[in-house]
Amino acid sequence: MRLGVNVDHVATVRQARRTFEPSPVFAALIAQQAGADQITLHLREDRRHIQDRDLELIKELVNIPVNLEMAPTEEMREIALRVRPDRITLVPERREEITTEGGLDVVSMKERLKEYLKPLKEAGIEISLFIEPDKEQIEASLYVGADAIEIHTGRYANLWNEHRFEEAREELRRIREAAIYARERGLRVYAGHGLTYHNVKEFVRELKDVVEELNIGHSIVANAVIFGFERAVKEMIKLINT
Numbered sequence: 082m083r084l085g086v087n088v089d090h091v092a093t094v095r096q097a098r099r100t101f102e103p104s105p106v107f108a109a110l111i112a113q114q115a116g117a118d119q120i121t122l123h124l125r126e127d128r129r130h131i132q133d134r135d136l137e138l139i140k141e142l143v144n145i146p147v148n149l150e151m152a153p154t155e156e157m158r159e160i161a162l163r164v165r166p167d168r169i170t171l172v173p174e175r176r177e178e179i180t181t182e183g184g185l186d187v188v189s190m191k192e193r194l195k196e197y198l199k200p201l202k203e204a205g206i207e208i209s210l211f212i213e214p215d216k217e218q219i220e221a222s223l224y225v226g227a228d229a230i231e232i233h234t235g236r237y238a239n240l241w242n243e244h245r246f247e248e249a250r251e252e253l254r255r256i257r258e259a260a261i262y263a264r265e266r267g268l269r270v271y272a273g274h275g276l277t278y279h280n281v282k283e284f285v286r287e288l289k290d291v292v293e294e295l296n297i298g299h300s301i302v303a304n305a306v307i308f309g310f311e312r313a314v315k316e317m318i319k320l321i322n323t
């Protein structure tokens with residue numbers, strides 16, 4: 082399976098102080114160096130983490146595909162047409178949410194989305210829609226002209242994290258069925274959200290033959306902070322004692 086590394090939460094730490102560090106651009110380059118297949122980032126309407134400049138620099142500097150997650154708004158479409166990421170992933174967005182909760186309801190906006198996506202498709206940008214593992218959403222995704230879907234794994238991740246393993250396995254079966262259904266109809270199938278170093282193994286074991294790519298962010302950033310903490314403290318001690 083390919084790995085898309087989502088660098089949003091590197092920017093979250095930076096925005097806590099509105100300073101210059103840590104830089105998601107630097108993180109994207111390190112992820113590329115470490116073997117990531119793609120950089121994923123979400124430019125939110127409220128700019129709470131990634132800024133426009135981050136997107137521009139990442140697109141300019143990395144040599145692996147860039148996947149821009151965005152809400153289906155006019156502003157975001159203009160940005161996508163200007164910056165030309167390799168892929169856009171449409172996600173729902175509510176200002177009050179902490180993270181993207183639930184997939185995009187493609188069914189309820191399919192006529193609007195079909196029109197919305199036309200110029201992006203004409204620009205040669207791959208179109209992916211972040212949806213729940215649901216046949217109606219898959220049919221609607223085909224209707225609007227999507228090339229791919231990204232299946233929302235949040236429910237699986239939450240069940241697993243709460244040690245509700247039977248229900249988590251049931252959710253994996255639901256994801257599997259949806260992935261097969263989508264592939265049979267010619268869609269590429271990706272997945273992501275809430276995956277961690279703990280719950281990813283079972284996901285991969287059960288789905289590696291039908292899901293091409295995972296997009297993972299928060300858990301990678303969280304572990305980077307912890308793995309790097311000892312070194313960072315030692316460096317500071319050295320600096321203030323020389």
Ligand code: PXP
Pocket residue numbers: 087089123150170172180181211231272273274275276296297298299300
């Ligand atoms: N995929 C999509 C479409 C997302 O919106 C997000 C969160 O921005 C992710 C993957 C990554 O989720 P997480 O940060 O929980 O790994």
